[in-house]
Amino acid sequence: MIQEAGLEDAFGPTRLEQLRPSEVVGYRTRMLDDGFAAASVARDLAILHSFLDWATMKEYVPRNVSDGVPYPKAAQREGTPLTPAQVQRLLPAFDDEQARIYFLLLVLSGVRRAEAQALRWADVDQVDQVIRVRKSKTRTGVRSIAIVPALADALAEHRNRSPFQGDDEYVFCNPETGSKYRASVFKLALEAACTLARVDLPDGFRPQHDLRVTSITSDAIAGATPTALKSKAGHSSMATTERYVKLAGVVFRSEATAQAARLLGRPSTNSLPDSPDLSEPNVARTA
Numbered sequence: 055m056i057q058e059a060g061l062e063d064a065f066g067p068t069r070l071e072q073l074r075p076s077e078v079v080g081y082r083t084r085m086l087d088d089g090f091a092a093a094s095v096a097r098d099l100a101i102l103h104s105f106l107d108w109a110t111m112k113e114y115v116p117r118n119v120s121d122g123v124p125y126p127k128a129a130q131r132e133g134t135p136l137t138p139a140q141v142q143r144l145l146p147a148f149d150d151e152q153a154r155i156y157f158l159l160l161v162l163s164g165v166r167r168a169e170a171q172a173l174r175w176a177d178v179d180q181v182d183q184v185i186r187v188r189k190s191k192t193r194t195g196v197r198s199i200a201i202v203p204a205l206a207d208a209l210a211e212h213r214n215r216s217p218f219q220g221d222d223e224y225v226f227c228n229p230e231t232g233s234k235y236r237a238s239v240f241k242l243a244l245e246a247a248c249t250l251a252r253v254d255l256p257d258g259f260r261p262q263h264d265l266r267v268t269s270i271t272s273d274a275i276a277g278a279t280p281t282a283l284k285s286k287a288g289h290s291s292m293a294t295t296e297r298y299v300k301l302a303g304v305v306f307r308s309e310a311t312a313q314a315a316r317l318l319g320r321p322s323t324n325s326l327p328d329s330p331d332l333s334e335p336n337v338a339r340t341a
Contacts, residue, residue: 060085060090060094060098060168061081061098061101061102063234064081064084065077065081065102070106070109070114070115071114071115073106073115073119074119075119075120075122075123077119078099078102078119078120078123079123081098081099082095082099082123082126085098086126087238088236088237088238089167089237089238089241089260089261089262090167090237091260091263092126092127094168094191095125095126096125096126096127097191099120099123099125100125102120103118103120103121103123106118106119106120133260133263133264133266133267133301134256134258134259134264134267135264135267135268135271135272135301136161136264136265136268138272140253141161141268143251143252143253144157144244144247144248144251144253145157145158146251147247147248147250147251147253148243148246148247149243149246149247149250150243150246151212151215152212152226152229152235153239153240153243153244153247154247155208155209155212155226156170156226156235156240157240157244157247157265158204158205158208159185159205159209160262160265160266160268160269161265161268161269161272162201162202162205162269163185163199163201163205163269163286164199164266164269164270164273164286164287165185165187165199165266165288166190166191166195166262166266166288167237167262167263167266168189168190168191169187169189169190169195169288170226170235170262171224171226171234171235171237172188172189172224172234173185173187173224173225173226174221174222174223174224174225175213175219175220175221175222175223175225176221176222177225178209178213178225180206180209180210183200183201183202183203183206184198184199184200184201185198185199185201186198186199187199187288190288192288192289192290193290194288194289194290195288195290196288197285197286197288199286209225212225213225216229217229217232218232237261237262240261240262241261244261266287267298267301270283270286270287270295270298271298271301271302272302273286274298274299274301274302275302275303280292280295280296280299283295283298283299
């Protein structure tokens with residue numbers, strides 16, 4: 055069985071011998087149309103291709119039906135964060151309360167789209183005020199994220215309103231069936247909120263990706279260290295985190311001041327310490 059979230063939803067019930075190339079192409083098209091990043095779709099196709107290669111080698115199927123399906127090319131772009139003023143104008147403008155709380159979660163926690171969609175009520179700890187990401191695109195993405203009381207209260211109210219309140223049910227879901235919340239539904243709700251709030255999104259704005267960019271960039275501006283950013287964002291590489299730091303224009307001046315104070319032995323770093331008298335016998339000389 056294919057265990058990746060998107061692949062499992064699409065192909066989990068399908069018997070291997072019944073899978074057709076058109077279904078793989080359809081998955082690629084559907085994921086891109088739903089707003090998933092090209093890099094995420096390419097990763098899914100690579101996983102599917104490797105799995106079917108293994109199935110072919112084991113002679114469970116005569117051939118790999120994903121052969122020849124082109125991977126979408128990921129555009130190299132950093133993303134466009136919303137400003138605090140835009141976030142504050144948008145929050146009360148949502149007609150759909152579930153979409154409003156989903157928006158709040160994305161901008162405050164920085165979780166990925168698939169991570170938000172996979173959240174279940176058992177992953178929301180109201181006592182310790184954390185959410186636990188158990189399904190992620192990387193091993194380092196499995197993590198716990200602290201949430202502020204306002205978000206914890208909003209999630210509690212959302213659970214009380216939801217007809218799907220069981221620990222194993224999705225936090226964000228189709229209100230009729232309890233199935234996963236679709237990216238396309240949130241996109242429509244965000245567009246309606248933008249119209250009402252008179253917020254113009256930049257051309258090419260990718261709602262859930264760029265709201266993650268908004269969150270991580272805001273954390274960097276607020277003073278979070280690169281290590282803290284990497285941990286909260288679930289990045290497997292510091293190079294990825296550094297892109298957000300660069301986007302935020304952060305120079306970490308306070309960290310530089312603290313480092314100098316520790317190394318130079320004085321609280322103020324406006325001036326260097328006096329040069330030691332190396333002629334004194336009790337001064338250690340080092341190469």
